[in-house]
Amino acid sequence: MTKDTMTSVPVHVSMIMDGNGRWAKERGKERVYGHFEGVGSVRACVEASVEAGVKYLSLYAFSEENWNRPEAEVKTLMGLMVKAMADEMDDLDRNGVRFMVIGNRERLGEELNKVIDACMERTASNTTLTLIIFLSYSGKWDILQAAKKMVASVLSDPDSADDILDMDINGFDKYLATAGIPDPDLIVRTSGECRLSNYLLWQGAYSELLFVDTLWPDFRKEEFHKAIEYYSKRDRRYGKVK
Ligand code: FPP
Numbered sequence: 720m721t722k723d724t725m726t727s728v729p730v731h732v733s734m735i736m737d738g739n740g741r742w743a744k745e746r747g748k749e750r751v752y753g754h755f756e757g758v759g760s761v762r763a764c765v766e767a768s769v770e771a772g773v774k775y776l777s778l779y780a781f782s783e784e785n786w787n788r789p790e791a792e793v794k795t796l797m798g799l800m801v802k803a804m805a806d807e808m809d810d811l812d813r814n815g816v817r818f819m820v821i822g823n824r825e826r827l828g829e830e831l832n833k834v835i836d837a838c839m840e841r842t843a844s845n846t847t848l849t850l851i852i853f854l855s856y857s858g859k860w861d862i863l864q865a866a867k868k869m870v871a872s873v874l875s876d877p878d879s880a881d882d883i884l885d886m887d888i889n890g891f892d893k894y895l896a897t898a899g900i901p902d903p904d905l906i907v908r909t910s911g912e913c914r915l916s917n918y919l920l921w922q923g924a925y926s927e928l929l930f931v932d933t934l935w936p937d938f939r940k941e942e943f944h945k946a947i948e949y950y951s952k953r954d955r956r957y958g959k960v961k
Contacts, residue, residue, distance in 0.1 A: 727951045729904035731775035732943075733926070734764065735918055738910030738934030745934075751795045756936035758803050767943035769814060769848050775900060777851035779918050783823065783860050797831055800854070804834045808841065815847030821896045822856035823864075851900065858920030865894035897922055905950045909935045927953050 739753030746752070761778060768776040781796060788796075804818075811818055818838045827835070873880045883890075892898060902922045906915070911932045915923065929949055933942055954961070 728772045728947065729927075729950050730773070731777065731901050731903045731905075732768065732773050732946070732950075733777040733779070733903035733906045733919065733923075734938075735779045735906065735908035735916065736760070736935040736938075737908055737912055739936060741910065742934040742936045750792060751799075753934075753936055754796060754799055758799065760935055760938045761803070762807070763939040764943050765811070765814075765816065765848065765850055767940040769816075770940075771944065771947050773848065773947070775849045775851065775903075777853060777900075777903065779853045779856070779916075781822070781854045781856070782917060783855055783857035784917065786826065786855070797828060800852075801831050801834050804838050808838050811838070811850065812842050812845065815845045816842060817845040817849045818842045819849060819851045820854050821851055822854040823860060824855065826855045849900070853918075856896070857917040858915070858923075859917055861896050861919075862921055864896065865891065868894045891921075895921060902926065905929060905946065907931065907946050909933050909938050925955070925957055927955065 736757060739757045740750040741753070742756065743750050743753035764776060764778075780800070785796075786793065808818075818841075820835045820839065824832060824835070869883055873883060897919070902924070903919060903926045905928075906919070906923055906926045907929045908914075909931055911930065913930045919926070927950055929946055931938070931942065931946070
């Protein structure tokens with residue numbers, strides 16, 4: 720499907736990348752092998768997003784809960800992120816992709832934070848697609864850090880209390896780690912699991928949800944375009960009657 724034949728293209732598509740471990744196990748390999756293959760699916764989804772005219776692609780790459788995985792797997796995953804970002808930076812920039820990382824960056828190592836900063840600075844003015852990697856992120860963490868920011872704001876400027884008490888939903892959005900990014904129109908989870916696993920809990924309030932059986936390393940361009948097609952047939956009512 721191309722841009723011309725689509726009835727409705729989501730502005731923001733978000734992916735819960737799941738099934739790397741099972742994909743590797745099915746092939747008698749170590750779990751990390753699935754993560755390596757998964758980088759190919761990231762690349763394919765970035766290319767497909769540009770083809771389809773999607774403006775924001777976000778990926779749940781590592782949750783706050785994922786820190787509880789075996790130390791060796793966490794280490795490999797972090798090393799993989801560093802390598803993937805360093806390897807892909809030129810291509811992303813050349814293709815007009817703005818790169819962002821959102822999450823609890825204090826928990827990421829110095830090497831990873833350095834490459835993230837370099838990639839974000841270099842691609843900051845690109846406008847074709849914004850690629851957001853959620854790293855050390857969870858929805859509850861985000862809501863809690865937003866609440867803490869509001870308390871800190873009142874402590875440093877007691878006059879801001881009135882603004883906070885008058886605040887509406889859009890006002891709260893500004894305190895979230897995703898401030899400035901439109902809420903996801905479509906959240907896709909691979910590997911047959913039907914849950915949000917503490918992902919964009921606030922931002923996903925009205926997202927269309929799509930759960931597919933495909934394991935993440937097999938989720939390539941064709942699957943991505945199928946997901947966009949699925950979205951284009953949804954009737955979004957936001958609680959209203961049409
Ligand atoms: C879930 O599969 C996948 C992850 C926790 C990691 C995904 C990360 C990548 C593919 C690397 C991305 C790199 C960049 C730069 C974005 P799982 O291990 O939970 O699989 P399982 O459910 O089969 O065990």
